[in-house]
Amino acid sequence: MTEVVATNHTILVVGAGISGITAAVEAAETGNNVVLVEKRPYLGGRVSQLYKYFPKLCFPSCGLEINQRRLSAQGGISILTMAEVTAVSGSEGNYSATVKISPRFVNENCTACGACGDVVEAEFDNEHNYGLNKRKGAYLPYNMAKPQRYVIDPRIIGTDDAEKAKAACKYAAIDLDMQEQTIEFKAGAIIWATGWQPYDANKIQPYGYDRYANVITSVEFERMMDKFGPTGGKILRPSDNAEAKDIAFIQCAGSRDRNHLKHCSRICCMATLKQSTYITEQYGVDDADAKGTIYYIDIRSIDRFEDFYRKVQNDPKISFIRSKVANIVQDKDQNPILNGVDTEGYHRYENRHDLVVLAIGMEPSVNKDSFPLEIVINEHGFIEADEANGGIFAAGCASDALDVNRAVQTATAAALRAVQVVNRVAGSEG
Amino acid sequence: MSLNNAMLEKYRNNFLQEVAGNVEQGDWVKMCMQCGVCAGSCPLGDAWEHSPQKIFMMIRANRREQVLSSDSMWMCTSCYHCVVRCPRGLPIPHIMHGLASYAKRLGLAPKSNPTLWFAEVFWNNMLKKGRVNELKLGLSLYFKDGFASGIKQAMAHQKLGINMLKAKRMAPMDMFAGHAIKDIFGLHKMIRKAQEIEAAKLEANSK
Numbered sequence: 001m002t003e004v005v006a007t008n009h010t011i012l013v014v015g016a017g018i019s020g021i022t023a024a025v026e027a028a029e030t031g032n033n034v035v036l037v038e039k040r041p042y043l044g045g046r047v048s049q050l051y052k053y054f055p056k057l058c059f060p061s062c063g064l065e066i067n068q069r070r071l072s073a074q075g076g077i078s079i080l081t082m083a084e085v086t087a088v089s090g091s092e093g094n095y096s097a098t099v100k101i102s103p104r105f106v107n108e109n110c111t112a113c114g115a116c117g118d119v120v121e122a123e124f125d126n127e128h129n130y131g132l133n134k135r136k137g138a139y140l141p142y143n144m145a146k147p148q149r150y151v152i153d154p155r156i157i158g159t160d161d162a163e164k165a166k167a168a169c170k171y172a173a174i175d176l177d178m179q180e181q182t183i184e185f186k187a188g189a190i191i192w193a194t195g196w197q198p199y200d201a202n203k204i205q206p207y208g209y210d211r212y213a214n215v216i217t218s219v220e221f222e223r224m225m226d227k228f229g230p231t232g233g234k235i236l237r238p239s240d241n242a243e244a245k246d247i248a249f250i251q252c253a254g255s256r257d258r259n260h261l262k263h264c265s266r267i268c269c270m271a272t273l274k275q276s277t278y279i280t281e282q283y284g285v286d287d288a289d290a291k292g293t294i295y296y297i298d299i300r301s302i303d304r305f306e307d308f309y310r311k312v313q314n315d316p317k318i319s320f321i322r323s324k325v326a327n328i329v330q331d332k333d334q335n336p337i338l339n340g341v342d343t344e345g346y347h348r349y350e351n352r353h354d355l356v357v358l359a360i361g362m363e364p365s366v367n368k369d370s371f372p373l374e375i376v377i378n379e380h381g382f383i384e385a386d387e388a389n390g391g392i393f394a395a396g397c398a399s400d401a402l403d404v405n406r407a408v409q410t411a412t413a414a415a416l417r418a419v420q421v422v423n424r425v426a427g428s429e430g
Numbered sequence: 431m432s433l434n435n436a437m438l439e440k441y442r443n444n445f446l447q448e449v450a451g452n453v454e455q456g457d458w459v460k461m462c463m464q465c466g467v468c469a470g471s472c473p474l475g476d477a478w479e480h481s482p483q484k485i486f487m488m489i490r491a492n493r494r495e496q497v498l499s500s501d502s503m504w505m506c507t508s509c510y511h512c513v514v515r516c517p518r519g520l521p522i523p524h525i526m527h528g529l530a531s532y533a534k535r536l537g538l539a540p541k542s543n544p545t546l547w548f549a550e551v552f553w554n555n556m557l558k559k560g561r562v563n564e565l566k567l568g569l570s571l572y573f574k575d576g577f578a579s580g581i582k583q584a585m586a587h588q589k590l591g592i593n594m595l596k597a598k599r600m601a602p603m604d605m606f607a608g609h610a611i612k613d614i615f616g617l618h619k620m621i622r623k624a625q626e627i628e629a630a631k632l633e634a635n636s637k
């Protein structure tokens with residue numbers, strides 16, 4: 001049975017992406033008790049699925065590693081994975097949270113030796129790779145996952161596979177009788193850091209994500225670059241596994257559009273500029289076939305990111321076409337063909353590419369109707385900073401479409417506000 | 431002073447404002463972000479001179495003459511390909527038709543445009559009896575370019591005509607009179623009133 005020691009001096013952090021981890025560490029470093037609740041079986045959120053970070057082009061795993069080390073070095077933080085907040089009652093300084101914990105079927109004894117995964121046969125879509133490949137029914141979500149502990153997929157419970165996995169484990173780490181638990185505990189303040197999800201590309205009908213194998217999303221493109229990812233670090237066309245060299249990027253895919261997300265997702269221009277550098281990284285400067293074409297309405301590289309934009313503009317391998325693509329068709333070899341009219345001269349084009357990457361929009365991961373608590377959100381579903389929210393503060397992409405730098409800033413701000421609330425509670429109790 | 435000159439005088443170099451103030455749905459033009467989706471989606475493709483995207487930019491650029499005398503607005507078929515995709519939700523065909531009718535009112539519409547011609551024939555045909563006389567409408571369309579070409583056109587569309595007769599969408603006796611709606615005078619009165627209101631509005635706007 002999982003137990004959490006919490007009082008109304010405790011700060012509850014919901015979501016352990018880069019924002020939630022930052023908020024948790026910073027709140028705990030001021031001497032407060034923190035409970036960190038994460039829905040996935042591992043920490044890190046969506047940055048764990050990125051290959052490199054703009055603007056420095058360093059690896060996110062490095063920053064994550066540092067933060068996770070801070071997290072485990074810092075006392076006073078209880079971490080619950082595979083856990084979701086299902087209800088919150090009470091008010092500022094005195095909340096009560098209900099958390100549902102799904103069974104992992106694997107306990108702390110796990111050494112991540114992998115024997116269970118080897119014997120299990122059932123395979124499922126690999127969530128970490130956005131379904132680009134399969135994983136076993138007993139699995140480590142990804143090679144660097146924290147905690148380094150396997151998970152048994154509930155869909156194999158009751159099958160031979162589950163028994164095989166259990167029999168293969170030499171460390172008595174598999175417990176097939178683990179049950180879902182619901183726990184309730186107190187908190188003085190809550191930091192809501194549930195982040196974002198990519199907009200559903202199937203809804204952008206003219207781009208045919210649902211019909212054309214060689215139309216993928218930007219989040220999938222990030223996964224392809226990972227050496228331990230679904231393609232072993234190669235940029236491959238899903239239709240025939242051939243190397244994709246002539247790559248098109250379509251900006252505002254699902255954003256700034258009354259039929260989809262009305263807001264500008266803010267990070268996708270920079271994400272595409274960054275991803276355009278992956279082409280040269282993969283094929284080198286001398287491969288004449290390797291090139292990128294960016295179709296855009298306008299490039300929003302805010303503040304100091306302008307330098308990065310200039311650099312890409314000067315890259316002879318990358319061209320920019322000012323136009324929102326009207327639609328995509330495919331030829332008999334499953335090459336995507338992009339149709340549209342450019343704004344600089346009104347030329348009609350019909351351009352063939354090997355692969356199309358949709359710079360997919362960012363929407364809040366929690367649907368506006370399914371918050372388990374009273375909270376003020378804006379028309380796009382992001383949480384507003386509002387007095388009516390009492391002791392509940394948003395951090396990271398739960399509050400807006402943000403890059404990591406800005407997400408972490410909002411996390412620090414949320415931690416400070418939460419600390420003030422619990423300090424006030426402590427003060428009034430004398 | 432002609433309405434055209436009055437408008438010119440009033441709006442000087444601000445055609446965008448003139449469009450917003452006088453063209454049906456014209457105030458939407460300023461919402462266009464020039465993304466090009468409408469132009470890329472329009473089945474007319476290269477068959478017309480100016481796509482909606484380009485027309486909207488020309489409005490901003492004060493190309494008043496060029497826009498109002500263009501035949502592009504007259505070519506829009508209201509297929510709605512552009513409307514369902516426009517990220518800004520502009521009612522594009524409505525604006526195009528609004529521009530066309532405004533140009534016509536100012537006397538700037540192109541003189542020999544087939545769509546304009548057809549629109550007039552259609553309107554007059556409809557106005558006579560309060561409903562469209564398909565037979566006469568079809569015939570005037572076929573004989574538009576003279577007798578010989580008309581016979582050829584009519585023969586080519588024979589099957590369509592027979593099907594329309596069968597489906598009771600066209601009555602052969604309509605050649606002579608055609609049946610009018612119940613209160614045709616009431617309709618005429620209504621339309622006159624509407625036209626008066628519209629003319630007065632434009633007149634007032636031009637002051």
Ligand SMILES: Cc1cc2nc3c(=O)[nH]c(=O)nc-3n(C[C@H](O)[C@H](O)[C@H](O)COP(=O)(O)OP(=O)(O)OC[C@H]3O[C@@H](n4cnc5c(N)ncnc54)[C@H](O)[C@@H]3O)c2cc1C
Nearest residue numbers: 015017018019039045046053054194195196396397403404
């Ligand atoms: C294609 C692409 C490339 C990008 N590249 C960069 C880049 O190079 N540099 C950069 O700065 N930014 C980049 N970003 C942006 C970056 O991904 C975000 O800024 C970052 O992920 C925000 O972190 P977060 O913690 O706020 O949200 P998330 O990463 O979404 O984390 C939220 C966490 O909350 C958990 N959660 C969700 N709901 C619940 C719930 N109900 N209960 C409990 N837990 C829950 C989730 O499982 C997740 O672990 C990119 C974005 C995209 C789309």
Ligand code: SF4
Nearest residue numbers: 110111113114116169
């Ligand atoms: S559950 Fe057992 S077999 Fe599976 S990885 Fe962990 S220790 Fe190895």
Ligand code: SF4
Nearest residue numbers: 252255265266268269
């Ligand atoms: S950041 Fe760029 S690609 Fe993303 S929605 Fe905004 S303008 Fe479009």
Ligand code: SF4
Nearest residue numbers: 462463465466468516
């Ligand atoms: S699709 Fe809409 S916003 Fe884009 S150019 Fe056309 S009218 Fe303007």
Ligand code: SF4
Nearest residue numbers: 472506507509510512
């Ligand atoms: S409604 Fe008119 S402008 Fe729009 S796509 Fe159809 S023909 Fe073109």
